[in-house]
């Protein structure tokens with residue numbers, strides 16, 4: 001095919017624990033994709049990182065890994081990193097390092113379920129994409145403690161910049177349009193979100209009028225300043241508290257949600273609870289020139305090495321990676337294959353109440369493809 005001329009190079013960083021099981025599973029799924037849906041040939045590069053690597057070699061994110069990502073790769077898949085329970089001198093999380101080094105300024109988390117339980121016990125379709133600003137807000141970690149006349153007090157700095165807000169907003173509106181284009185490839189009955197593309201801007205500018213005020217103004221400015229966004233995407237606002245309330249009451253009311261770092265962190269974990277197992281939820285760390293797919297779960301030491309980890313979060317993360325790299329059709333094929341395996345219910349890992357292995361689920365997804 002014409003696309004065979006191009007090659008996409010994917011760095012694979014399984015890192016720790018079940019990362020070593022679910023990343024190879026995701027690779028097998030990528031390799032099983034039919035040529036007709038592929039945007040390019042895929043090439044894989046195995047790369048080291050993680051806490052276990054730190055324990056053996058004294059470094060969690062080796063220079064060679066970074067160099068290979070920067071010079072060789074179009075994107076990467078990261079497994080999971082086990083976090084030491086106590087502070088270890090010289091250790092810092094490799095995924096946090098990666099986000100910084102590769103300028104992955106947004107964390108993107110789809111929350112999808114054909115049948116999610118809501119507070120009222122009904123089961124409804126959810127198809128929401130949360131975009132969390134990934135570089136600033138309270139996570140600049142500038143805290144200080146002082147002694148005052150009434151005792152100690154502590155102050156944390158919260159940074160909101162026009163640049164970071166614009167980049168997050170830009171990504172939200174672009175993704176709203178891209179999701180709409182992808183949905184149109186599906187039969188009407190399979191679309192959870194049936195309306196026009198919509199972006200919900202989360203903030204608390206009634207209280208934090210300076211910081212969240214800047215965030216809100218900037219994101220709205222991105223919408224107003226771009227003809228395609230202004231005419232093609234609806235925009236609404238939610239105060240973060242009522243966002244949480246509405247998300248649990250009517251999760252089907254959201255398409256794309258964009259939030260500053262800390263609100264996004266909280267909302268996205270809450271949203272994951274709406275759709276069941278951690279083993280189902282993917283994410284992508286996205287920048288202008290690089291993307292790292294990453295399942296939301298951790299290294300799960302309690303089940304590591306037993307071939308029972310659910311590979312679906314990693315498989316969906318691989319699909320998100322392809323989506324960012326121009327492979328909509330390939331991504332859609334993976335999403336649909338996974339949905340069929342879940343709906344079929346015969347190949348489910350123990351976290352979903354089944355007795356299948358990681359290998360069984362991966363085989364079933366590959367067979368659907």
Ligand code: ATP
Nearest residue numbers: 081082083278279297298299300302303309310351
């Ligand atoms: P870490 O410190 O690496 O985050 P953790 O002990 O917090 O490790 P998580 O990976 O966050 O473990 O998982 C929390 C719980 O969810 C664990 O009981 C784990 O077994 C389960 N879990 C997480 N991911 C999966 C998965 N892919 N399949 C099945 N169960 C999972």
Ligand code: MG
Nearest residue numbers: 297298299300
């Ligand atoms: Mg954890």
